[in-house]
Amino acid sequence: MTGLTIERVTKRFGEHTAVDELSLAVAPGEFVALLGPSGCGKTTMLRMLAGFEAVNEGTLRLGNRTLASTEIHVPPEQRNMAMVFQSYALWPHMSVADNVGYPVKLRGLRGAAYQHKVQQALALVELEAYAERTPQALSGGQRQRVALARCLVSDPSVVLLDEPLANLDRHLRATMEHSFRDFHQRTGATLVYVTHDQSEAMALADKIAVMKAGKLVQWGAPEMLYREPRTAWVAGFIGQGSQLNVAAGRPGQKLESASLMHGLNAMASERTQTVLVRPEHIRISLSAAMADQLPAQVESVIFRGERYELSLRLPSGETLLAYHHSAPELGSQVAATLLQGWCLEPDQ
Numbered sequence: 475m476t477g478l479t480i481e482r483v484t485k486r487f488g489e490h491t492a493v494d495e496l497s498l499a500v501a502p503g504e505f506v507a508l509l510g511p512s513g514c515g516k517t518t519m520l521r522m523l524a525g526f527e528a529v530n531e532g533t534l535r536l537g538n539r540t541l542a543s544t545e546i547h548v549p550p551e552q553r554n555m556a557m558v559f560q561s562y563a564l565w566p567h568m569s570v571a572d573n574v575g576y577p578v579k580l581r582g583l584r585g586a587a588y589q590h591k592v593q594q595a596l597a598l599v600e601l602e603a604y605a606e607r608t609p610q611a612l613s614g615g616q617r618q619r620v621a622l623a624r625c626l627v628s629d630p631s632v633v634l635l636d637e638p639l640a641n642l643d644r645h646l647r648a649t650m651e652h653s654f655r656d657f658h659q660r661t662g663a664t665l666v667y668v669t670h671d672q673s674e675a676m677a678l679a680d681k682i683a684v685m686k687a688g689k690l691v692q693w694g695a696p697e698m699l700y701r702e703p704r705t706a707w708v709a710g711f712i713g714q715g716s717q718l719n720v721a722a723g724r725p726g727q728k729l730e731s732a733s734l735m736h737g738l739n740a741m742a743s744e745r746t747q748t749v750l751v752r753p754e755h756i757r758i759s760l761s762a763a764m765a766d767q768l769p770a771q772v773e774s775v776i777f778r779g780e781r782y783e784l785s786l787r788l789p790s791g792e793t794l795l796a797y798h799h800s801a802p803e804l805g806s807q808v809a810a811t812l813l814q815g816w817c818l819e820p821d822q
């Protein structure tokens with residue numbers, strides 16, 4: 475297994491900078507997601523890793539080997555990487571087994587060695603029983619697993635995945651998330667996975683690179699990004715929560731209940747720090763607010779099965795998102811206790 479190093483990589487299309495001095499070190503065997511809104515440069519970064527695009531500046535390395543720089547461009551077929559596309563790109567006239575075996579057949583593998591490779595790849599995605607079917611006779615999720623098996627058959631060091639679940643319905647996506655995690659555990663391959671879906675990235679990846687306008691805004695484990703988002707923008711993009719102005723703390727600091735509540739009660743002109751409060755850190759009681767609680771008016775109530783999601787209006791005019799086990803009446807007053815908050819950097 476080999477690690478992947480991206481060092482100050484820039485890609486321009488004419489005047490437009492699609493990827494802007496991006497640096498990342500992906501450890502061998504790590505499952506990494508490139509996450510960001512549409513147009514932030516995720517696919518362009520993936521295509522540079524695959525070798526379909528040249529870099530304008532910076533360096534890409536696989537282990538000690540330089541794959542791309544201003545002077546070097548190793549062609550895609552010599553990078554020992556495989557890419558899985560959103561569209562699967564399977565051949566409709568070939569059987570599942572022939573689709574999977576195609577890359578190694580191209581390299582001249584035949585006979586028992588060929589059969590063994592194909593069987594092994596199909597076993598990794600649990601599709602041995604479907605070897606003789608054509609792709610049309612498979613579900614969307616099964617087709618995506620064929621595409622995965624086809625990329626694994628050539629033992630790549632790195633597997634690149636471009637929104638591989640985008641064409642699947644919600645239920646199938648959830649099933650496929652398990653397949654991807656399984657697949658990663660069984661193969662130990664280094665995976666780079668592009669998605670604009672934060673919940674998918676959180677469910678799958680060991681580490682997430684959050685991108686905005688071609689730049690890396692934060693890089694870390696899903697739990698870390700959720701608990702300690704760096705900027706207001708990352709906090710808004712990952713998970714749910716409310717951003718409130720308080721007179722306490724500084725960016726990168728966690729506020730405990732007492733200082734958070736104190737800071738929220740200060741004068742508006744002093745409340746200059748933006749704080750993220752996650753809904754699971756709010757307790758709601760349906761009685762009048764005590765001194766250490768915030769009075770709030772219920773503006774909306776949504777039933778989410780396991781709980782109700784409340785949108786509350788604070789005296790400051792700010793909105794607070796909270797969960798509760800029962801549904802308070804619309805327009806009623808409740809009392810909110812904020813258990814903790816996380817201080818954010820403003821966006822540039």
Ligand SMILES: Nc1ncnc2c1ncn2[C@@H]1O[C@H](COP(=O)(O)OP(=O)(O)OP(=O)(O)O)[C@@H](O)[C@H]1O
Binds near residue numbers: 492511512517
């Ligand atoms: N071949 C190209 N020529 C010109 N501009 C391009 C080219 N490829 C991408 N771009 C531009 O670069 C920017 C980044 O595109 P990219 O496809 O990498 O974004 P993305 O984050 O993958 O978006 P999406 O989630 O919508 O696929 C966009 O503004 C896009 O229009």
